[in-house]
Amino acid sequence: MHGNLADETLVVAGRKIGSRLITGTGGAANLEVLERALVASGTTLTTVAMRRIDARTGTGVLDLLRRLGIEVLPNTAGCRTAAEAVLTARLAREALETDLVKLEVVADERTLLPDPIELLDAAEQLVDDGFTVLPYTNDDPVLARKLEQVGCAAVMPLGSPIGTGLGIRNPHNIEMIVADAGVPVVLDAGIGTASEAAQAMELGCDAVLLATAVTRAADPERMAHAMRLAVEAGYAARHAGRIPRRYWAQASSPETDREPPETG
């Protein structure tokens, strides 16, 4: 049974994504550290802020991703309005020849929380323009549903604000988003350590996107490896089916055997 796990590849808008751990590049001390972390993470898709780099002349990060054979997921970090995000996405498509975009429209610098009104507006425009839109969204099941309705290829709710490492503050909302979604759900932002990445997968997310948790760790390469294992473990656990929570203990080797309940 577990042998099939490798075949259960994540598919976003008909595109196979080899690893369920999607990474970001921000925060690494240098390119060599970033390279070792990316390799250790096993990621096949990495997001890059279009406003921080110049796609035309190529940069250290873009050259590095090309050399490692990692697909680039351009993002619109730093955009505050739908109009800005649409413009940035179009420039990214032109420069990188990809219709993938991680849509980020944040409301303010202090929280970096998504602005839901601008986000939905931008998502609608970009979907109509032929983009494969992966929106970074609040952990709001209603907004997630609306993003899916306008044609987003995935929804990417936050666990907690970007860079905080506070983990998943509202697991029940994430479960509701997962239960409702007909597109992949990617837990994006807030992961601080491996157990939180595993938790995201156990809650039913299809993938985890993280950057700071790895790039700012004391040993980024080791943390990247830990995240890779955590995502695999959480995914396997979710599909293995956990036992119910019980109030009282239940001996795993009962003194008197009874017939197990029918599983019908």
Next chain:
Amino acid sequence: MEDLVVVGGGVIGLSCAWRAAQAGWHVTLRDPAPASGSSWVAGGMLAPVTEAWPGEEGLLELGLSSLELWPGFAEELSAAAGQPAGLHPEGTVVAATGSGDRAELDALATHLARLGRPVERLSGRELRRLEPGLGPDVRGGLSVPGDLSVDNRALLAALRAAAEKAGVAVVERAWAPGETADDAAGTVLICAGAHSASLHPGLAGLVRPVKGEILRLTHRHGAFPVPTRTVRALVDGRPVYLVPRPGGLVVGATQSEHGFDTEPTVGGVRDLLRDAERILPGIAEYTLAEAAAGLRPGSPDNVPVLGRLDGRTLVATGHSRNGILLAPLTARLVVGLLEGGSVPATVDPARFGRTGT
């Protein structure tokens, strides 16, 4: 006397040219606009300890070695040039704002203690006794008296004066690869910063421009005095530094990769001012005298690319954020190379093993 062509007139090129001329080389320095690039806009921190980060221990060692050379280098340079080298011997404090910033500084302090370089942790009040201009948002930090700074513009002027007095011919014209190959005698030293990658096939992919925006503020009558020490800070996780200069401050720096773009942006200036004002509220009364952007020559591991590229070509670039700090050490290593010596493996371009050299 052997010929040496130094390509690039920033702090590295000028330092190497001066030291090579002192060592008896016949030096020509080529740069269409000497001392105008990233060395001109730099902050001038000599701060290897407060720049330290786990995983960059090699860089810390280089920085500490060069910092040790700095006082002697500055003294000799001032005497040779007949003008001040700009060394500012006061130390550095690092300030944290939020609890996350404090945790990050604690991690830095622990890391440094483990390397046998303990730093002093101070409360917000203790920091404010050292630097009364620090604002109430500062909740604690570190004191690192050994991390210094230098007025980069005074330094560049002194280096050029000293180099010319030592016999360096400064030719304000660009240099092209192959140009010097015709007169088969000379050695070429590439010190062209972020522009170096296009000057030799062995440097392709090893040096890239990393843009940094930086501001210069000048003190006005009645405004709170300029701090004595360099003030570095983390403001909600964003690093900012304020380096004292005679009559003002340098505030830096953003970091992004935009090719060879040297235009300061509104957002970059706003972010720097917002964070700097949280740390030193008194700067609101200063003059915003200059906003500029420079191109750090970024290497893949932030460590310089320093060594021999082929039989006649040497390189000293890729100093990333640390060009001014590493200038004395770089010049010493380059003179060693010219005299037939070798460089440590940590800086040798061969360490990347992906070039054809």
